[in-house]
Each structure stands twice: as structure tokens, then as C-alpha cells.
Amino acid sequence: MIYFDKVSKIYFDNSVALEDINLSIEPQEFVSIVGHSGAGKSTLLKMILAEEKPTHGNVFFESTNIHALDKRLIHNLRRRIGSVFQDFRLLPNKTAFENIAFTMEAAGRFDEEIESDVPHVLELVGLEKKMWHFPFELSGGERQRVAIARAIVNQPDLLIADEPTGNLDPINTFEIIQIFKKINDIGTTVILTTHNKGVIDSLGRRVVTLENGRLVRDDKEGRYAL
């Protein structure tokens, strides 16, 4: 589903973020990417979203070369990918409901669908009672749930999560990971970056390890080994 073909990313100051990455992710997989800070995990995910461009090599989403896409058509790709970030990135001036509705509106969905789907996903992440709260009225764990609800409401083929539990306490971390598992069980491919050992060990799924921009391990049922 996602293919990295000899991808390197070198910044202007010659610092290497990624070096010669070859990686293929199949549909419905749950892949964790681990590594120290600065190992290139976030850069890898940003490339899937076309937020960053590789210096060498290509990244494919199915048969589409992501970085050969016209800037004006990137939204079509992004609508098929749900994304969750460490810093939540909710729209501060919109309520939980509106934040989720925004992605649906932007994708041109009808009002009736929005009215029925948004409460449904909020229920899925356990936040149906805080539908009309603004982000500043929610705790970190709750904000991340809203962000996850936003990421899955358009039923994306792929969910990418960049350190989603980085700002959360252990209980929230556990619950968020359970939500990801549930999402993966209904057939969505999930790519997750983390440096939380507990998360990796409890998942028992595929683990890709990055070190200084290089892919050093790729284990089918991996454990945290750094």
C-alpha cells in the first residue's frame, strides 16, 4: 500500500534525516516505527502526507507517486489518510464536533452524513458527552481522542500517528492504543511512531527500527530493542 523506494532526505545544511530507506507496508497492517529522537521517524510520516519531499527516491501510495502529484490535487490524497499528531493539532476556535465536522465538510460530505457520523465517532472514542467543548476545555487525553475521531471519520484507508501518546499519561496511552487496535481490526492500515517501550511490547505487531536515518531492523512480531 505504501512503498518507500530508496528514499533519502538531506537538509540544506547537509544533515541527513533519512538515508536509503526501502520499506513496503501492506494493507491492513499495523506497523510501529521506533527510534530515538531525530532518527527520522517523523520525516518518514511527513513524506506520506506530502508535507516533506524526499531528496532522492520515491514514495508511493498504491500506484500514485506522492511527490509527483500536483499541489492542487494533494487534498485528494490527504482525504484518504487520517493523521494524528503528538501535539493534537485541533482547530482552537472550533468545538470537538466542529473539528471533526470540518474534515467532512472539507471533503464535501452532506450535512445529514455529518449530523449522523460525528456523534458516532465521538462515541467510538468515548467522548460523546463533550461534543460541544472547545479544545481548551478538554484534557490532553480527550484532545487526542478528538484528533483520532477526526482522523477516522472519513473512513480513511490509512491512519498515521506521529507519537500520539507522547504527551499522555500511562492510562490514557493504554486507552489510545486500544482505540488504534480497534481501528486496525476494522481494516484500516495503521502506521504509528513512538519511543514508548510499553506500547510496542503490548502491541506485538510489526516493528521497524530507525537509527540515524537508516532502517536497521524490521521484525514481524517485534519488541522494543534500542
Next chain:
Amino acid sequence: MLWISLKRIFKSGFINFWRNSIVAIASILVLTVTLFVIGSLILGTAFLNRTLENIQERVDISVSFRADAPERTILDLKSSLELLPEVRDVTYSSRDQELKAFKERHKDNALLMQSIDEVGNPFGARLSILANDPSQYEAIARFLNNYESESPNQQAIIDQISFKKDIVDKMVSIIGTSRKIGLAISILLILMSVLVTFNTVSLAIYSSREEISVMRLVGATNFYIRGPFVIEGMISGMIASFIALILLYPSTIWIKNATASVYGGVNLVSFYVTNFGQIFLVLLVSGILLGLVSSYLAIRRYLRV
């Protein structure tokens, strides 16, 4: 599809305007200043034109006739002057009227009054000629000089042609220069305030740059992201034009009172009231355009993600 998008863009434009009210107020204030400047310039131009017209009306050629000049001949001259294309108006004042005006002017001077009564009426009749344009006075003066020399059979009737060439020339150039300077200052002021507006709106949108990138990442099109910001800008412009319009009214009253002693008062209040519709339209349209263009341009650089 487009209809749904437009409806949503308008709706969220209004909601954002309401929720970002502090940022919106900053934009409105700056827009108000800009529109106030534009409004003041409209009024300023009217003020300048009225003043210049006022001055122009005070400059004329005054022809005094000999006391023994027959009234018939003077009125003949008056009608031939009125046929000239340069002449706007000719006023005739007879000997008696001149005397009366003199007495009125010097009624406190007993000695003068007494001597006038003894001498009888020393004044000749007078014609005041007003030209269409100050630059035409010279041509009229030439006409008057020729008028007498070309009819030698008649007795000389003109006593004196008073026409202050220097003053008229100076005035013509002052009017020309003040129009040019006025235009230059207007353009400069408008340019400056437009730049300040652009900057403020840029800053307002800068505070939303994170939001804009999030919207890009969740798959919104540029059109859909930009729309609400543009609507917000237009609402700010509209509100600012109302405020500027309200502020202009007391300013016209103030100007009227301040200039009362100088030119007998330039009545900008009535100008404002009679041209209210036009001023309102100019301010409203420029307010909306300013808000629209500046937010459209300001958001451009954050849409690159």
C-alpha cells in the same frame, strides 16, 4: 457541491469573525483609519474646491466710469461684455448705488459724511465683471482697453479699469499647485494606510497559520481554507466603513466651525449630507475590497504546506 461549499464558507466566516473578535477588532480599527482617511480626502477635495471657488468669486475686474458717462452707453458695454464667452457675470451698479454703498461703509465717519453731502455725488457708475476662469481676466481687460480706443467718435467714458494682474496671476498658479499637491498627498496617504491595513491583516492571519496547515493536512482545498478568511476580511471592511462614515459627520461640523471666520465657513456638513449616498458607497466598496484583497494575499504564503 459548489453551493454547499459556499454556504459553509460563509457560515464559518461569520462564526470565525465572532469567535476571533479580538483579532477582528484590530483589523476593524486599522480599516476604519484607512477608510476615514479616504473619506476625509473626499471631503478635503470638496473643501479645497469650494474655497478656491470662493476666492475666485472675489476676484473680478472692476470698471469705474466717469461721473458724466451716460448710463445708456454703459449698459451697451455691459451687454456686449455679456456676449463674451469668457465672461460669467456682469453686475451694474449705478451712481446712486455707489453713493449709497459708500455712505453705508463710512456711516461712522461724520466728517466724511458732511463733506459728501456738500460735494454731491462724486462717484461714477461701476461694472463688476466675473470671468469663468481666473486665467481669462487678461483677455477681458484687453477687450475693455480696445473697446474705448476702437470707438473714437464717442467720448471717453471709462475712468479706471482696476484689475490686479499680479494677484490674479498668483492666484491662478496657487490654485493649480494646490490641486496638484492635494492629489499627491491623497495618493500618498491612501497608499500608506492601505499598506498598514495589509500588514495588520497579515498579522491577524499569521496568528492562524497553524490552523491553516492543519486544514491543509486534513485534506481541505485552498479555496475552502481561504474562503472563511476572505469573508472575515469583508465583514471587517463593512463594519469599518460604517464606523468611518459615522466619524466623518462630527468632523465636518468641526471643520465648519473652525473655518467660519476665514471664508465665511465652508459648509462641508451640507456637502456630506447631500452626497451621503455616494460617500457611503465609496467607503463601503473600498472597505470590502480592502478586507477581501488583503486577507486573500495574506493567506497565500501559509497555503504552501
